[in-house]
Amino acid sequence: MSIEVIKSVRTMQHRSSVLRQAGNSIALVPTMGFLHEGHLSLVDIAREKADIVVMSIFVNPTQFGEGEDFEDYPRDFERDLSLARERGVDAIFWPDADEMYPENYSTYVEVEELDKHLCGASRPTHFRGVTTIVSKLFNITRPDIAVFGQKDAQQGFIIKRMVRDLNLPVEIILGPIVREDDGLALSSRNTYLSDSEREQALALYRGLQAAKKMVESEEVDSNIIIEKIRSFFEAEPDVQKDYIEVVDLERLAPIERIDQPALIAVAAYVGTTRLIDNIIPKLSDCCG
Ligand code: PAF
Numbered sequence: 001m002s003i004e005v006i007k008s009v010r011t012m013q014h015r016s017s018v019l020r021q022a023g024n025s026i027a028l029v030p031t032m033g034f035l036h037e038g039h040l041s042l043v044d045i046a047r048e049k050a051d052i053v054v055m056s057i058f059v060n061p062t063q064f065g066e067g068e069d070f071e072d073y074p075r076d077f078e079r080d081l082s083l084a085r086e087r088g089v090d091a092i093f094w095p096d097a098d099e100m101y102p103e104n105y106s107t108y109v110e111v112e113e114l115d116k117h118l119c120g121a122s123r124p125t126h127f128r129g130v131t132t133i134v135s136k137l138f139n140i141t142r143p144d145i146a147v148f149g150q151k152d153a154q155q156g157f158i159i160k161r162m163v164r165d166l167n168l169p170v171e172i173i174l175g176p177i178v179r180e181d182d183g184l185a186l187s188s189r190n191t192y193l194s195d196s197e198r199e200q201a202l203a204l205y206r207g208l209q210a211a212k213k214m215v216e217s218e219e220v221d222s223n224i225i226i227e228k229i230r231s232f233f234e235a236e237p238d239v240q241k242d243y244i245e246v247v248d249l250e251r252l253a254p255i256e257r258i259d260q261p262a263l264i265a266v267a268a269y270v271g272t273t274r275l276i277d278n279i280i281p282k283l284s285d286c287c288g
Contacts, residue, residue: 003084004091009100009140012093016054016142024051028143028170030134033057034074035083038178038186042147043087045175054141055084056093058100062108063129074191093141100136109135111158111165114252118154118265119276122242130155131162143170150174151185153263153278157252177277183209185277192273200236201270204277207232207244211264215281220257222246225264233268242267242274249280 006012016026027050029042039055046053057080064070077094084092108128114120115127138146148156156174163172178186183205184198193201207229214225226244233239247254249261258281265278 003081003089005081006091006093007095007099009095012054012091012140013142015091016140019052020142025144026050026052026054026142027145027147028137028141029053029055029089029147030137031055031057032059032073032188033080034076034188034191035080036178036186036188038149038151040083040087041178042149042175043084043089045173046145046147047088049145049147049173050143052090053088054091054093054143055089056095056137056141058093058095058133058137060100060129060133061097062101062132063126065123065125068123069189069192072192074188093137100133108132109162109166111162114154114158114161117247117252117254118243118245119267120154122267127155127158131158134159135162135166135168138168138170145171145173147173147175149177150280151177151187151276151278153265153280154252157249157263179205185275187275189273189275193270197238197271197273200238201273201275203232203236203239203270204266204268204275207266208264208277208279212279212281215258215264220259222254222256222258225258229264229266236270238271240269242269 019026027046029046031039043053059073061070109131110128111131120127150156160172163170182202184201210228211225219225225246229244233241244266245254246262246264249263255262263278263280267276
């Protein structure tokens with residue numbers, strides 16, 4: 001099956017216009033590459049929803065803070081290309097950094113408030129970089145639909161808010177988290193983990209599973225749930241909490257009681273690798 005690799009903004013914009021004029025709908029799957037089944041499951045969703053699937057692969061420098069892993073972020077374009085081709089992606093937009101951020105680049109998109117907690121608290125410039133690049137990708141690929149993973153839940157909610165606030169003509173879909181058999185959420189960063197860290201990283205999943213059971217048994221006190229998750233982290237010598245939070249889905253701000261739809265999200269360093277995971281527990285009848 002043929003797959004087109006497009007490096008230039010103008011060519012991508014032109015190709016999308018031609019496809020749209022011919023009556024095709026376009027779904028975009030934005031990625032930073034080093035694809036795994038989590039990304040590919042988003043391609044499956046995109047395929048079901050649109051005629052043409054465009055994947056972008058771009059390790060976006062503006063969403064990495066100082067001292068973060070921009071340089072080390074895993075990259076393997078040939079492998080990505082073959083996985084994307086096998087999964088039925090029609091075109092890959094794979095620009096260079098100076099194509100996306102030419103000299104004197106000076107425009108940024110920022111969604112206020114929703115980036116104050118969770119990952120935004122420890123990565124203060126991260127979401128500004130994400131919303132900027134995602135806006136640019138929307139303008140370049142002109143999708144009807146864009147599919148993101150729920151693993152980056154805060155990112156997904158922020159992008160939804162940006163789309164609503166700026167009236168962007170694109171529907172945002174969040175695909176479910178894909179996990180290894182033992183529960184570890186798939187992430188390109190899992191490749192940094194040693195064998196022992198890989199084992200200890202399960203503390204994130206196990207903590208969240210325990211939290212889910214508690215909510216299902218009608219525990220509504222966020223602090224009790226947070227303490228439970230913390231106990232899983234503290235049992236592992238190389239797991240260092242970044243945050244454990246229970247937030248509402250509107251403001252992404254901490255809530256004391258789970259009496260409304262909520263996100264339970266965690267981030268932890270396992271060795272030097274920062275991992276995130278989350279659940280949106282189903283509320284029992286008492287709290288819905
Ligand atoms: O989720 C990611 O991989 C990135 O944040 C995204 C959405 C591709 C923007 O660079």
